[in-house]
Amino acid sequence: MADEVQMVPGNSLITKTPEEGRQLAVKMARLVIKVTQPDAAMRDKLRPDYAEDAGLLIAIGQVVATEFATIATANNYWR
Amino acid sequence: MADEVQMVPGNSLITKTPEEGRQLAVKMARLVIKVTQPDAAMRDKLRPDYAEDAGLLIAIGQVVATEFATIATANNYWR
Amino acid sequence: MADEVQMVPGNSLITKTPEEGRQLAVKMARLVIKVTQPDAAMRDKLRPDYAEDAGLLIAIGQVVATEFATIATANNYWR
């Protein structure tokens, strides 16, 4: 584990807008991958595997949806 | 990441009806794919992979269900 | 996307009974597939792929469970 990686940018789940909340969800999903595979060269090598695979693109969508659910609740849905 | 893509259309989770909430869920699920694979030609190439694969169609259904759960809560279930 | 497809039958998550809520969950899960693959002939062709595959039958069960969680909450669990 690369302990130096910050996994929650800004160390807060609070964002101004849904759009920013969505961006945070995408970043948090990616940072777990960075922590699990800290080797940047390996991550670069793996990138086409998911960016060019319909199943993996959908799987990323599932992770982002799950992270976003948490962030949206934290922000009381920006109501 | 294609930062110019807006991931939450209208920058709000609030919709008038469940039907509009469902449409938003479908759009948000698709926009994550767009952000992860910003190359439109590649996305077009991948489309038949999931539109003609029963497993991937179901996987899309799972993502939409997860996004919709968040949107439905944000709208207090349109009660 | 076949915009003419209504994705939430009755445009409401409110049902009289758990059984009707469950039926709505099944319908909503199917309608996402219809929206993603609007070609009825293709959907007919894909049907045996999931109706005769144990893994896909279970995956459909997962989607229905997720949709039902939302519908059950909307109905305050019919308590």
Add this chain to the structure above:
Amino acid sequence: MADEVQMVPGNSLITKTPEEGRQLAVKMARLVIKVTQPDAAMRDKLRPDYAEDAGLLIAIGQVVATEFATIATANNYWR
């Protein structure tokens, strides 16, 4: 869809105990499969596919966990 199948036994999510809630979760998970594949002979044929496959057994566990979360909430966790 076999409309005659009752998908929520007893048409209620309320159970006396966690154990009965768990049994209901298992039944509800199975009844979705029955509705999606109403042919009993086909279901019998598919049974070994998941009862003898570690991945599918775990996938069933995921569906049951999701159904149980809903039932447990409906029962206020039997507190």
Add this chain to the structure above:
Amino acid sequence: MADEVQMVPGNSLITKTPEEGRQLAVKMARLVIKVTQPDAAMRDKLRPDYAEDAGLLIAIGQVVATEFATIATANNYWR
């Protein structure tokens, strides 16, 4: 279904500590497998399939995370 299997040990979701809640989550995840595949010899045969497969180990982690979410809520997060 092996009806004699108790699926919720102690017939309660309430535990003294998060650690005990986590142990309950692991047990409940395993007991669904036991109910779906009651033949102990077959389960023993399948064990290496998931204990030596990275993907299945992660899938078990997903089920445990889902069960634990329910148990943690039941215990008001042991706050």
Add this chain to the structure above:
Amino acid sequence: MADEVQMVPGNSLITKTPEEGRQLAVKMARLVIKVTQPDAAMRDKLRPDYAEDAGLLIAIGQVVATEFATIATANNYWR
């Protein structure tokens, strides 16, 4: 099951910050794997399987997202 493994470090879901909550989510996800496969040599052998596989890295992200949702709720989202 290696009963001696502590599955919830510190036996608490409460953390000071979102970042620490995220670290706890990652640890809890890993400890389930440790409990299911207590043989350290086997775990070392399996490590490249997921650290070098795009699909498994995403699957780990899904587990962490699910654990984090529970931890974030326990901490009232650090609001």
